[in-house]
Amino acid sequence: MRELKKGSLGLLLLHLLQARPSYGYELCERLRDQSGGTLSFEDGAIYPLLHEFERQGLVEASWEEAGAPGLALPTEAARRGPRRRYYRMTPRGQEALQAALSEWHLFARAVARVLGEAPGVQSARIPSRLITDEAAASGGRR
16 A cells, blocks of 8 residues: 555645645645545655655745735744745646546556456456455454
């Protein structure tokens, strides 16, 4: 699962940034919340990718400021802690997201076909001998 998570992180970040500008920790929380806890990333894991997106022009970053246009950010007096660096998707980022989504859907359909889960294809089943072998290996315990 770890490699699948790593490989899809860029797509997921761009998708979240399409909805609204966010800072790193908030992106991690949104991923965790929206995936029901399955996709959990440390905030330190996403910053190198956000910085690369910024270098490529896919996102723009700015430090929070009270009353920044287009961002409903809290004032410094209203919250405590370090300043937050917000990332906002650019038009180039939107194009990259659309391309990544197309690739993802193509890949997911291909995997589903191989696994027998595509529409019109019989669902994949675990061969009964594997279930029997697993039961024997576990001493009949499940």
